[in-house]
Amino acid sequence: MRIGLRLLLIFFLVLGLSLWVVLRVFVQEVKPGTRLAMEDSLVDTAHAMAALAAPDMREGRMASGGFAQAIEAYASSRIKADIWGFVKTEPGLHVIVTDDQGVVVFDSEGKAVGQDHSRWNDIYLTLRGQYGARSSLVDEKDPGSTAMHVAAPILDGKRLVGVLSVSRQNRTLDPYVTRSEERILYWSWIVLGVTLALGVIMTWWLASSMSRLTGYALAVARGERAQLPRMGRLSGRTEFTDLAEAVEHMRLKLEDKDYVERYVHTLTHELKSPLAAVKGAAELLQEDLPEADRQRFVGNIQRQTERLHQLIERLLALADVEHMRALDAVEPVDLAALSREVVQSLEPRWHSRQLDVSLQVDSSLNTVVQGSGFLLRQALHNLLDNAIDFSPEAGRIDISLSGDGPEHIIWRVRDHGQGVPDYAADRVFERFYSLPRAEGQDRSSGLGLSMVREVAELHHAQADVGNHPEGGCIATMRLPRQQPQAPQQRAKPADRQSPVGG
CATH class of the missing domain: 3.30.565.10 (Histidine kinase-like ATPase, C-terminal domain)
Known part of the structure; x- marks a missing residue:
């Protein structure tokens, strides 16, 4: 099987499997994620309302105080909000307030006043200083009538005097969830089609580029003066272009081998000359010489050593790293x-x-x-x-x-x-x-x-x-005050740049 066809099949399998997994996970997470977002907003709402209800609760006028009047006005209000194509006209929050025993003292719908809600999970946990939330049916005959309840403590200083619970039916989120799922599926099919088309084009480009590069490499191996193939005429400069130029550069370097040999010969001579001078001076110093000659030969050794040192320093400078690993001199x-x-x-x-x-x-x-x-x-x-x-x-x-x-x-x-x-x-x-x-x-x-x-x-x-x-x-x-005798070199992270001031 040709490599182009293999690449296309592998690309299709990987893309299809990845898209299926992503879509499955994403669609399954839309509804829970939306409900988590609603719960988060209910937490803020419950705590804000609990703080507003605290004065009326402390003074024992929860059912007739300013907080109750404000909630009743909210419940009877009419809303006109266009939320990304969905029109909201009615309030969606249900508010109840219980005393410190879990008995309802205020209900925005007026149905549960006097009832004992101390066993409901949101009230029960909040009365015990924990985070209280629950999801339960509003109508037992309707399985889809679940509502999210979130409670917050009503405090008098540090003393808990009651609990405020805010709830909202989950079905109010269904239009948003349905539209999100539809849009995800719609755009996923478009992305799949476009990606497959790009995969076919990319596979053809890779296969054709490799074919031309292979023909050029074979021609070079046969010793022919092959012309460098034109790569990336549609896509610009790519790795194939770099590879083709690298092969051409290698061919030119091999043909220019004499130049390389001359360079090595010159470098060897540069090192050999001062080494020979040092060796000769050292041999002469072993003899019994006048002090003036001895000093002259010692000076010659020092000069040639410095020459070697400078030459080596230049060579090492070519391989210097981007930043220091340890202090060069102390x-x-x-x-x-x-x-x-x-x-x-x-x-x-x-x-x-x-x-x-x-x-x-x-x-x-x-x-x-x-x-x-x-x-x-x-x-x-x-x-x-x-x-x-x-x-x-x-x-x-x-x-x-x-x-x-x-x-x-x-x-x-x-x-x-x-x-x-x-x-x-x-x-x-x-x-x-x-x-x-x-x-x-x-x-x-x-x-x-x-x-x-x-x-x-x-x-x-x-x-x-x-x-x-x-x-x-x-x-x-x-x-x-003193540097270690043998300082350990610092690790050189790959993402570090040269230390510069500024």
Whole structure:
């Protein structure tokens, strides 16, 4: 069987089975889903009405109070609402109120006053502090007359004084459910037909493209100067086009083998020459030489070693990853001096906004840590930059350095702005997530704090941004004074991008 026919049959079987399963599940979920939505709205309605009925219930005038009058007016009202083609003219809610023993004291239809409803599930559960709901027949002779009842407690402070139950017949939803099911089936058949047509076209395109590509590959294998087939004339550039060009590129590379050999020869020569010089100088140094000659040969070894080093660095740069896995070099970094440098570099910004920036460092504190001065400067710069953005005009920013035991040092920057909203507390370090700046400033790129997190991970540090108890936002970096001797490389998630400031 040809691959095109196989693809078409598999496509048809998978599509048909998937559509049947989806339709079956979807249609079966329409009615329950609609009723769940109705129950959810009844919950809100019941609790709202219970709160409105509480004053009348506490004062013992439920049957004649303002709440009863409002419900009676609602029950006798006439509604004119066009809901997506369905016209609603009559109220659909039935409201009853019971006392704390489950005896009905108010009924919007006036039928159940005085009856004991304490055994009905909605009233029974609510009286016991639980969520009360039930679905039962309105007319025992009509199996389709079910109604959804949802109850809510009527409270006097924390004391339960009664229960309000709201109900609505499920059959009021039948027109909406029926129309939804009909529309689902109608559009499903249309989608099935269109998808099958597209499947036939796609199968033909795949089969024809593979056939042309196979003929071209066979011609290349025979050594013929075959012309590259034109792929994707109707669909644009595709993977088949890329594959055809890759085969052509491979053919050209094979034909140009001499060029590859010359390149390898040149590279070998570049490595061989300094190695030979180092070897020769090392052999001569084994002899008894004058001090001047010894120094000259030692200098030659150093120069050739540096030449090798630079050559290797260039080669390694070609295979460099998108972002760092660990610190390339560790050096002593004075956080106090670095902080002063960052504050000075941002002085035009905070000075233009009339901000008071203070840096507090204990003179007896050793503020030197091991790390990358460049990366730490970028991180502190981003944190202070954020503090400036979120500070009110003529506000204050406090920067401090403090020790945290003999192993760590903490760098803090606090502004006196609005702080971090609760909804953003867990997202401030997300890439591209940005909050509105103070006084109508434009949002940032959302990359600054993400870069701070990357720098902290590289330094085995902890970065945190939160609200200060006395107001404003406080950002901290808890840095180890010494980096581990053999730092573990960070995992490289596939969706991470290069850490950049901004």
